[in-house]
Amino acid sequence: MSDSDLSDFRISSLRQACAHCSLNQLCLPMSLSEADIEQLDSIVERRRPLQRGDHLYWGGDNFQAIYAVRSGSLKTYTTTEEGEEQVTGFHLPGELVGLDAINTWVHPCSAASLETTSICELPFEQLEHLAADIPGLQRQLLRLMSKEIFADQEMLFAMARRSAEERLAMLLMSFSDRFARRGLSATRFRLPVARSDLGNYLGLAPETMSRLFRRFSDQGWLKAEGREIQLIEPDALSELAGRGMIEEPAEPRRGDGTD
Amino acid sequence: MSDSDLSDFRISSLRQACAHCSLNQLCLPMSLSEADIEQLDSIVERRRPLQRGDHLYWGGDNFQAIYAVRSGSLKTYTTTEEGEEQVTGFHLPGELVGLDAINTWVHPCSAASLETTSICELPFEQLEHLAADIPGLQRQLLRLMSKEIFADQEMLFAMARRSAEERLAMLLMSFSDRFARRGLSATRFRLPVARSDLGNYLGLAPETMSRLFRRFSDQGWLKAEGREIQLIEPDALSELAGRGMIEEPAEPRRGDGTD
DNA sequence: CGCCTACTTGAGCGGCATCAATGGGTGTGG
DNA sequence: CCACACCCATTGATGCCGCTCAAGTAGGCG
Numbered sequence: 010m011s012d013s014d015l016s017d018f019r020i021s022s023l024r025q026a027c028a029h030c031s032l033n034q035l036c037l038p039m040s041l042s043e044a045d046i047e048q049l050d051s052i053v054e055r056r057r058p059l060q061r062g063d064h065l066y067w068g069g070d071n072f073q074a075i076y077a078v079r080s081g082s083l084k085t086y087t088t089t090e091e092g093e094e095q096v097t098g099f100h101l102p103g104e105l106v107g108l109d110a111i112n113t114w115v116h117p118c119s120a121a122s123l124e125t126t127s128i129c130e131l132p133f134e135q136l137e138h139l140a141a142d143i144p145g146l147q148r149q150l151l152r153l154m155s156k157e158i159f160a161d162q163e164m165l166f167a168m169a170r171r172s173a174e175e176r177l178a179m180l181l182m183s184f185s186d187r188f189a190r191r192g193l194s195a196t197r198f199r200l201p202v203a204r205s206d207l208g209n210y211l212g213l214a215p216e217t218m219s220r221l222f223r224r225f226s227d228q229g230w231l232k233a234e235g236r237e238i239q240l241i242e243p244d245a246l247s248e249l250a251g252r253g254m255i256e257e258p259a260e261p262r263r264g265d266g267t268d
Numbered sequence: 269m270s271d272s273d274l275s276d277f278r279i280s281s282l283r284q285a286c287a288h289c290s291l292n293q294l295c296l297p298m299s300l301s302e303a304d305i306e307q308l309d310s311i312v313e314r315r316r317p318l319q320r321g322d323h324l325y326w327g328g329d330n331f332q333a334i335y336a337v338r339s340g341s342l343k344t345y346t347t348t349e350e351g352e353e354q355v356t357g358f359h360l361p362g363e364l365v366g367l368d369a370i371n372t373w374v375h376p377c378s379a380a381s382l383e384t385t386s387i388c389e390l391p392f393e394q395l396e397h398l399a400a401d402i403p404g405l406q407r408q409l410l411r412l413m414s415k416e417i418f419a420d421q422e423m424l425f426a427m428a429r430r431s432a433e434e435r436l437a438m439l440l441m442s443f444s445d446r447f448a449r450r451g452l453s454a455t456r457f458r459l460p461v462a463r464s465d466l467g468n469y470l471g472l473a474p475e476t477m478s479r480l481f482r483r484f485s486d487q488g489w490l491k492a493e494g495r496e497i498q499l500i501e502p503d504a505l506s507e508l509a510g511r512g513m514i515e516e517p518a519e520p521r522r523g524d525g526t527d
Numbered sequence: 528c529g530c531c532t533a534c535t536t537g538a539g540c541g542g543c544a545t546c547a548a549t550g551g552g553t554g555t556g557g
Numbered sequence: 558c559c560a561c562a563c564c565c566a567t568t569g570a571t572g573c574c575g576c577t578c579a580a581g582t583a584g585g586c587g
Contacts, residue, residue, distance in 0.1 A: 110414065111414035112418060117418050137410075141399075144396070153371075154417065155368055155369065155370035158417055158420060159372075161421060161424060162376070165354075165420060169471030170352065170471065212428030
């Protein structure tokens with residue numbers, strides 16, 4: 010509950026319509042008409058909150074629905090044959106999980122709650138039918154998947170080319186941005202994630218994480234007390250994170266397919 | 269032309285219908301009815317082949333279409349502010365490129381031809397409309413995007429956790445599989461890619477690539493003469509590649525959302 | 528209080544990058 | 558036909574970043 014704003018919560022205790030959801034600009038409803046949102050709303054199932062450590066689904070589960078985080082947070086992770094874990098993402102309110110299961114209809118990863126977390130469930134078959142009827146919804150679905158592909162590619166780039174420092178800076182700025190989009194402070198927040206998970210996600214050992222936080226803190230760039238983070242010089246971190254980020258040319262070049 | 273079979277080629281010199289395309293089980297038409305394929309076919313534009321080094325699109329170009337490789341091969345790559353390149357993928361016949369541009373309607377990466385390459389162009393707006401009418405097409409589109417997300421996550425995992433040897437083994441097996449799916453030899457093929465691009469993709473220096481190929485070759489696992497590869501012991505490579513691959517549990521566990 | 532997990536800090540090492548030099552293949556122009 | 562340039566691939570020497578191992582500290586919860 011920590012993330013949903015109070016007025017919303019009071020108005021609609023059990024029946025929390027998409028139309029009134031403070032996250033509807035982050036989630037699927039974006040840019041849909043009121044009537045369309047109502048249709049979407051009618052297939053959404055809201056369930057009792059997950060407690061910390063509860064799983065929304067397990068790798069290997071049959072795929073039935075896509076899920077939107079309403080409050081709280083999730084991590085998704087895969088498991089190797091040897092039992093090694095690899096965290097594939099952290100998911101904050103307004104973000105979707107489960108898109109990677111559409112292909113095989115089996116969840117390739119597990120999704121675990123990092124704190125008390127409430128979820129909207131979007132049964133996929135119904136969502137598919139609805140998307141065929143509502144062009145804006147189909148487009149939004151494709152957009153979100155495209156966005157995920159792009160994000161993964163940026164992450165890939167980071168893993169391939171960037172130093173540990175730069176990777177952590179990127180992740181911190183990513184959290185900062187995502188909190189800010191929800192109207193929270195961009196410079197003071199509580200990471201819902203343990204150091205070891207952060208490190209795992211970034212492909213770094215937990216010890217390295219400690220040393221990085223210490224280094225950043227020694228530089229005066231941030232204060233970190235456990236998971237409580239205060240960014241003192243976001244610009245420094247942003248510069249570090251942005252160094253070597255993917256170029257976004259201002260004006261399109263010709264796209265006629267020849268060179 | 270090297271990949272399309274001759275009878276196809278004779279039948280339809282300019283007009284090469286999806287229905288007769290030898291790749292239609294790899295590309296979008298998969299599992300569509302004949303009538304549906306014909307509709308899809310009607311929006312597909314086939315263009316004159318790209319020569320080696322030609323660009324299909326540039327990063328920053330406005331997004332207009334998704335492209336399917338018909339023969340030849342492409343690489344996609346991003347460019348940093350400093351001019352550094354990062355290869356984000358290699359694309360063989362039957363595979364799609366451009367999905368990462370749907371979100372912003374701007375191509376976030378460039379696509380360059382690695383050899384003489386022919387392409388099918390799928391104008392996205394028309395594809396969207398068609399997908400709304402043909403449920404199977406919408407589903408196939410979502411599936412392919414989901415697949416890409418999953419593939420990127422596997423790659424991420426590899427970059428985060430696997431050694432240089434394991435990464436190269438994975439890539440070799442990936443090429444082997446993709447050639448095999450098209451009916452080509454799984455153990456003897458020509459990489460359409462320079463060592464330096466392979467290395468770039470894997471986050472490794474070209475020098476490291478050389479040493480790796482030498483090591484594999486010394487082990488008797490493969491013969492490599494330039495880009496010409498012969499896998500002698502695919503099982504050894506497969507074991508190396510598969511070590512620590514993502515688990516795919518045999519039987520689904522419960523997916524009721526609680527733990 | 529004791530246990531467990533998360534986090535921190537130090538010491539040492541190894542994998543891979545970097546720098547540098549050389550060899551081979553291919554296209555170009557004389 | 559050869560000379561030259563250019564790119565790609567190979568090989569060796571060296572160094573650094575981040576992992577591993579090990580120990581110690583702090584906080585949460587029975």
